[in-house]
Amino acid sequence: MPASRPYHHGDLRAALLRSAERTLREKGAGALSLRELAREAGVSHAAPGRHFRDKQALLDALAMEGYERLDRVLGEAYGAGPDFERRMVAIARAYLGFAVEHPELLELMFTRKHRPDSSAQLGAAVDRTFGALTRLFADAQERGEIVAGDPERIALAAAANLHGLAALIASCALDAEEAVAGLDDHVHLLLHGLKPRPSDAA
Amino acid sequence: MPASRPYHHGDLRAALLRSAERTLREKGAGALSLRELAREAGVSHAAPGRHFRDKQALLDALAMEGYERLDRVLGEAYGAGPDFERRMVAIARAYLGFAVEHPELLELMFTRKHRPDSSAQLGAAVDRTFGALTRLFADAQERGEIVAGDPERIALAAAANLHGLAALIASCALDAEEAVAGLDDHVHLLLHGLKPRPSDAA
DNA sequence: ACATCATTGTAGGCGCTGCCTACATTGAGG
DNA sequence: CCTCAATGTAGGCAGCGCCTACAATGATGT
Numbered sequence: 001m002p003a004s005r006p007y008h009h010g011d012l013r014a015a016l017l018r019s020a021e022r023t024l025r026e027k028g029a030g031a032l033s034l035r036e037l038a039r040e041a042g043v044s045h046a047a048p049g050r051h052f053r054d055k056q057a058l059l060d061a062l063a064m065e066g067y068e069r070l071d072r073v074l075g076e077a078y079g080a081g082p083d084f085e086r087r088m089v090a091i092a093r094a095y096l097g098f099a100v101e102h103p104e105l106l107e108l109m110f111t112r113k114h115r116p117d118s119s120a121q122l123g124a125a126v127d128r129t130f131g132a133l134t135r136l137f138a139d140a141q142e143r144g145e146i147v148a149g150d151p152e153r154i155a156l157a158a159a160a161n162l163h164g165l166a167a168l169i170a171s172c173a174l175d176a177e178e179a180v181a182g183l184d185d186h187v188h189l190l191l192h193g194l195k196p197r198p199s200d201a202a
Numbered sequence: 203m204p205a206s207r208p209y210h211h212g213d214l215r216a217a218l219l220r221s222a223e224r225t226l227r228e229k230g231a232g233a234l235s236l237r238e239l240a241r242e243a244g245v246s247h248a249a250p251g252r253h254f255r256d257k258q259a260l261l262d263a264l265a266m267e268g269y270e271r272l273d274r275v276l277g278e279a280y281g282a283g284p285d286f287e288r289r290m291v292a293i294a295r296a297y298l299g300f301a302v303e304h305p306e307l308l309e310l311m312f313t314r315k316h317r318p319d320s321s322a323q324l325g326a327a328v329d330r331t332f333g334a335l336t337r338l339f340a341d342a343q344e345r346g347e348i349v350a351g352d353p354e355r356i357a358l359a360a361a362a363n364l365h366g367l368a369a370l371i372a373s374c375a376l377d378a379e380e381a382v383a384g385l386d387d388h389v390h391l392l393l394h395g396l397k398p399r400p401s402d403a404a
Numbered sequence: 405a406c407a408t409c410a411t412t413g414t415a416g417g418c419g420c421t422g423c424c425t426a427c428a429t430t431g432a433g434g
Numbered sequence: 435c436c437t438c439a440a441t442g443t444a445g446g447c448a449g450c451g452c453c454t455a456c457a458a459t460g461a462t463g464t
Binding site: 103107112146154156157163165170172186189190193194195196 | 230286287305306309312313314315316325346347348349351355356358359360361362363364365366372373374381384387388391392394395396397398399
């Protein structure tokens with residue numbers, strides 16, 4: 001007998017999350033099993049139940065970590081670039097980079113939830129991420145870098161654009177490298193619109 | 203004994219798909235069980251196996267139906283409106299309408315697949331939907347209604363925008379009514395860009 | 405008309421899962 | 435040092451997907 005683990009694991013919750021994250025990345029959310037996680041952590045099959053009410057609670061915790069990470073990488077991009085377009089490219093690159101590195105996690109973060117209580121927390125996380133973006137646009141508006149109008153609506157237009165691209169990448173409907181390579185042009189279209197601009201000779 | 207069902211169901215495959223669609227809408231993809239579907243159809247628990255190799259095959263079939271429906275509603279919108287912006291609004295309304303009416307199905311259609319064979323069929327379906335949109339933009343380009351450039355890239359910009367909005371609605375991250383109400387403005391931003399246009403006094 | 409045979413449904417079993425309950429061990433606080 | 439909440443264990447339950455062997459059916463060729 002190993003006598004290694006002193007009955008109490010020490011930090012089972014964190015160990016389960018790390019293990020779950022690895023499984024999520026390598027085999028997808030569907031292949032995630034609480035019993036398997038327990039086995040990997042070397043505890044009994046019921047032990048995870050002490051830290052997560054049920055499987056969905058563990059997935060929700062993973063999703064919350066995802067939002068924190070996404071906020072972090074986006075936050076770093078917010079300060080980038082001399083002008084607005086460069087900053088927007090940096091933000092787009094950050095979001096798409098997240099989608100490329102953690103496609104399964106992104107999918108998990110934006111999977112429809114049906115439970116009211118978990119939806120509340122995750123909804124708040126979405127609002128945080130989106131709120132930061134909205135403030136960025138409101139600031140840019142004050143500097144005259146973007147059009148007037150409800151900043152929340154403008155932020156939504158930008159967010160939908162980026163999220164759409166990221167979601168298409170995560171779902172393998174779009175080749176990641178191709179999307180990243182064309183990111184500059186993509187952001188240009190977002191900022192300048194699809195209609196011809198007479199002044200766009202530059 | 204009922205003597206009702208003559209051993210052979212008649213059209214079990216279709217019955218399973220209809221039943222599955224209902225379950226998907228009412229209880230979500232996670233609650234979908236082949237055995238439960240068999241029970242609803244009044245057949246043995248192994249009968250579905252004759253029509254769908256496994257559970258994923260049934261989900262793939264549902265997703266394929268989803269693409270067909272989406273193509274249909276988008277196709278109807280392609281002919282709408284006198285000018286390009288109206289047509290674009292009609293398309294956006296169609297896509298968002300689909301997302302509002304069948305959020306779980308949309309999620310299923312864009313769920314990451316790991317199996318090569320099913321990915322092929324579904325990938326082709328995505329290409330069809332996207333291809334139609336690309337042709338529409340190529341035509342609009344010839345009429346000078348939108349900017350020059352690779353039509354595929356321009357179509358991607360528009361598709362990402364719409365898909366992002368639809369995905370946010372489907373995942374409950376965005377209120378559906380709010381999004382639909384602001385659709386005109388949203389499309390306007392897509393066409394005219396986020397940067398100020400001197401000529402946009404109109 | 406009838407034998408043939410692929411198609412479609414049945415019956416039962418296997419290992420796995422999530423979740424439940426009762427019990428054991430531990431470490432911290434009164 | 436005793437108590438007790440927190441944490442891990444052991445076992446059980448029903449449900450699941452998938453598998454195999456078997457039965458009923460209806461189309462096909464002669």
